[in-house]
Amino acid sequence: xxxxxxxxxxxxxxxxxxxxxxxxxxxxxxxxxxxxxxxxxxxxxxxxxxxxxxxxxxxxxxxxxxxxxxxxxxxxxxxxxxxxxxxxxxxxxxxxxxxxxxxxxxxxxxxxxxxxxxxxxxxxxxxxxxxxxxxxxxxxxxxxxxxxxxxxxxxxxxxxxxxxxxxxxxxxxxxxxxxxxxxxxxxxxxxxxxxxxxxxxxxxxxxxxxxxxxxxxxxxxxxxxxxxxxxxxxxxxxxxxxxxxxxxxxxxxxxxxxxxxxxxxxxxxxxxxxxxxxxxxxxxx
Amino acid sequence: xxxxxxxxxxxxxxxxxxxxxxxxxxxxxxxxxxxxxxxxxxxxxxxxxxxxxxxxxxxxxxxxxxxxxxxxxxxxxxxxxxxxxxxxxxxxxxxxxxxxxxxxxxxxxxxxxxxxxxxxxxxxxxxxxxxxxxxxxxxxxxxxxxxxxxxxxxxxxxxxxxxxxxxxxxxxxxxxxxxxxxxxxxxxxxxxxxxxxxxxxxxxxxxxxxxxxxxxxxxxxxxxxxxxxxxxxxxxxxxxxxxxxxxxxxxxxxxxxxxxxxxxxxxxxxxxxxxxxxxxxxxxxxxxxxxxxxxxxxxxxxxxxxxxxxxxxxxx
Numbered sequence: 036x037x038x039x040x041x042x043x044x045x046x047x048x049x050x051x052x053x054x055x056x057x058x059x060x061x062x063x064x065x066x067x068x069x070x071x072x073x074x075x076x077x078x079x080x081x082x083x084x085x086x087x088x089x090x091x092x093x094x095x096x097x098x099x100x101x102x103x104x105x106x107x108x109x110x111x112x113x114x115x116x117x118x119x120x121x122x123x124x125x126x127x128x129x130x131x132x133x134x135x136x137x138x139x140x141x142x143x144x145x146x147x148x149x150x151x152x153x154x155x156x157x158x159x160x161x162x163x164x165x166x167x168x169x170x171x172x173x174x175x176x177x178x179x180x181x182x183x184x185x186x187x188x189x190x191x192x193x194x195x196x197x198x199x200x201x202x203x204x205x206x207x208x209x210x211x212x213x214x215x216x217x218x219x220x221x222x223x224x225x226x227x228x229x230x231x232x233x234x235x236x237x238x239x240x241x242x243x244x245x246x247x248x249x250x251x252x253x254x255x256x257x258x259x260x261x262x263x264x265x266x267x268x269x270x271x272x273x274x275x276x277x278x279x280x281x282x283x284x285x286x287x288x289x290x291x292x293x294x295x296x297x298x299x300x301x302x303x304x305x306x307x308x309x310x311x312x313x314x315x316x317x318x319x320x
Numbered sequence: 321x322x323x324x325x326x327x328x329x330x331x332x333x334x335x336x337x338x339x340x341x342x343x344x345x346x347x348x349x350x351x352x353x354x355x356x357x358x359x360x361x362x363x364x365x366x367x368x369x370x371x372x373x374x375x376x377x378x379x380x381x382x383x384x385x386x387x388x389x390x391x392x393x394x395x396x397x398x399x400x401x402x403x404x405x406x407x408x409x410x411x412x413x414x415x416x417x418x419x420x421x422x423x424x425x426x427x428x429x430x431x432x433x434x435x436x437x438x439x440x441x442x443x444x445x446x447x448x449x450x451x452x453x454x455x456x457x458x459x460x461x462x463x464x465x466x467x468x469x470x471x472x473x474x475x476x477x478x479x480x481x482x483x484x485x486x487x488x489x490x491x492x493x494x495x496x497x498x499x500x501x502x503x504x505x506x507x508x509x510x511x512x513x514x515x516x517x518x519x520x521x522x523x524x525x526x527x528x529x530x531x532x533x534x535x536x537x538x539x540x541x542x543x544x545x546x547x548x549x550x551x552x553x554x555x556x557x558x559x560x561x562x563x564x565x566x567x568x569x570x571x572x573x574x575x576x577x578x579x580x581x582x583x584x585x586x587x588x589x590x591x592x593x594x595x596x597x598x599x600x601x602x603x604x605x606x607x608x609x610x611x612x613x614x615x616x617x618x619x620x621x622x623x624x625x626x627x628x629x630x631x632x633x634x635x636x
Contacts, residue, residue: 115575115632116566120551138636169631176628198519198541200551203565204577207541208630210520211527214499215624238541240492241520246500260492260520261482265546269482279487289490 061085077296086253086296088233091135091142091159094192098300099146099155106144107181108156110170118201127201131162139170140195143178148190149304150318151311154182157192158239165195167239168202172209175243176216179227183219188307192230193244196262197237210242217246226310228303231258231281231290249306250290252281253299258290323379326587329368332361369586372536374568375559378544380536381515385590387597389416389431389474389514395594396601397422397429405456409489412453414445414477415525417460422472423605428464430457430525431474431514448481449521454494457525458501468616470508470608473525478543480521498524503623506616510607512582512600513537529623530607531577533569534596535584539577540567576630580607 059070063085073080077097078087089097095104118124132138140163143156156178158165175191182189198206220227229247231240233256241260244250252258259279267274277283281293294302308314322330336357343350372380380386393400397420405411417430432449435441457473464471480491502509502525511528517539533539542550547565548557572578582596582603589596614622 109636111634111636113632113634116564118564120561120564169633173631173633200542200547200565202632203540203542203567204572204575205631207519207523207539208577208627210496210523211499211503211627212630214496215503215527215627217500218504218624236492238520241495241524242499243496245490245493245496259487260480260495261487265482266484266487270484274484278484287488287490289493 062087079296084254084295086233086255088160088194089296090161091137091157091192091194094157095142095144095146095155097296098148098157098190098192098303099144100148100150104144104146104155106142107154107178108141108143108174109138110173111138112168112170114201115169115205116201116203118203120201124201127163135159135162137162139168139174140165140199141171141174143174145181145185145187148188148307149300151304151307151314152185152187153190153307154178154185154187155190155192158194160194160196160234163199165193165239166197166199166206167195167209167213167242168199168206169209171199172206172212175209175213179213179216179219182225183223186223186225186313188225188311189217189220189227190230190303190307191227191243191247192232193235193239194232195235195237195239197239207238210238213243214246217243224312226307228306228310230299230303232256234258236260236262245289248310249292251299251303251306252284252290252293253296254281254293256281258284323376323383325368325372325376325379329361329364329587332357332364336361365586373559374538374562374565374571375544377536377568378538378558378562380588380590381534381538383588383590384436385593386515387589387593387600388436389433389476391593392474392514392597392600393418393420393429393431395597396604397427398424400429403460406452407459408452408455410450410452412445412450412456413443414447414449414481415453415456417456422470422601422608425608426467426469427472428460428467428469429472429474430460432477432522432525434476434515445481447477447516448479449477450481450483450486451489451491451494454480454498454524458494458498461498461501461505464507465505468507470510470611471502471505471528472604473502473509473511473528475511475513475517475522475526475539476515477518477521478516479518480524492520495520495524499527502527503627504620505623506620508608508611508614508619509623510604510611512604513539513578516543518543527623527627529611529619529626530579532580532582532603532607533572533578534582534589534600535569536588537569538562538567539572540565 061080064083434447544562585592
């Protein structure tokens, strides 16, 4: 703490603006964290264990076996409704695209996870709150099709506020589309593992994310159907402590396991090896 | 209870009625004046009802007296027999369902049920189901599949209930399961958006081979009020949100989210529920006929292709 204050005082205001900040703060316990170490610790606070949101690209790096990931998500969004709120949807899209360097809120590819061939799809919360519009829905359906065609497992990492409002009914239809595409994996006895991260709510939870063979959640993630603000307004009461957090879901029988991010890769690989009919006992890393 | 935009029409109707009354009691001939007003009334009705804004249609979709699922089941069908409960936890009265005949053909029916007055609305939770409601719907889907009877669903909900108990019992999970269960039906499935089609809570029982919508119903990913509260930070902007969301029957037909529109009597289904229900029956029979020749597998494939094709995006 004191050290950080010292650094700050020494830096003349207005200068060195583009030098990246070296330090950050834990959102939960407020501990000062050296950014480089924080990243190496997968955005988990070494002091209190709080899991911070993680950029999609780093999630891919964390889960895919080194050197195996080949990106397959390429679709670009359109503005089918010519949606206009306080800003045109196309402008919002452009801003998110510039910010994230991605056409839409999903990054995915083929890879191996613990030696098991997989299609890995990661939702990007930084892009429009990870919301699901036509592109996300279509990429998930294509991902499932690809997995089924190539005998791969499907892994989807959810991080999303739900369906994307600016594509309205078409976003809603993506819920049905993604759910139906999972049938292809069923038919071929290929595993589908859903990873729920902070936050996963609305039309994403209420479609493909809830229908996996195995559902793994990160500690402390907000997961549910309605957002807490909406529920508070509806019932006009304060919500119980820990409501809609991963541990609450585990207690209510809605997820299989709550797994620390630092052990996540190993556990995911184990689940995939267990499930994938093509992987014999003792195989893999 | 009159809707805001209907008031000038009702006032004019009242004036005509008063004039008739005066003519009758005093014996004065007011025919010419009455005819003039009647012509004006016709013009006004035409102007109003042919140019309804999306927000006005949302209000019509919620109008008291509009046919509910039970009204349709009791009047368009024969021998409706309600079945209760999810065989696990409870009976959710926000979703009703059971067995019925449509022109003598056996069918399984399910729908959201709003109350027809305040007391009933409280009991039915304003048509907002809990998880047990969707589990009941899934149980009835099983029944339809087991006997090979067509499955017909009626959608009329502001959305699935956003509450603590619903979350604890896995609201998102049952909605997802219901979408999946319905998509896997091996019988003809028809869904009709009767009034409000609010988000996942509506879609959960609308994954049909053919999706129909009443002329003044709405169907979208979020209600205009909630959309306005998020995007404009003010629920009072709901009329603008209703516009932006393209939630009307005509818009949805263009987006291919729905396959056909069921016409309503002038001024909305609540003005003449009997006529509205006659139209519903006619369209249901016609739609069912279209699906008849398809095999169980073809019905599944047809539904898969229908939803697989929805969305707008660009290839790189």
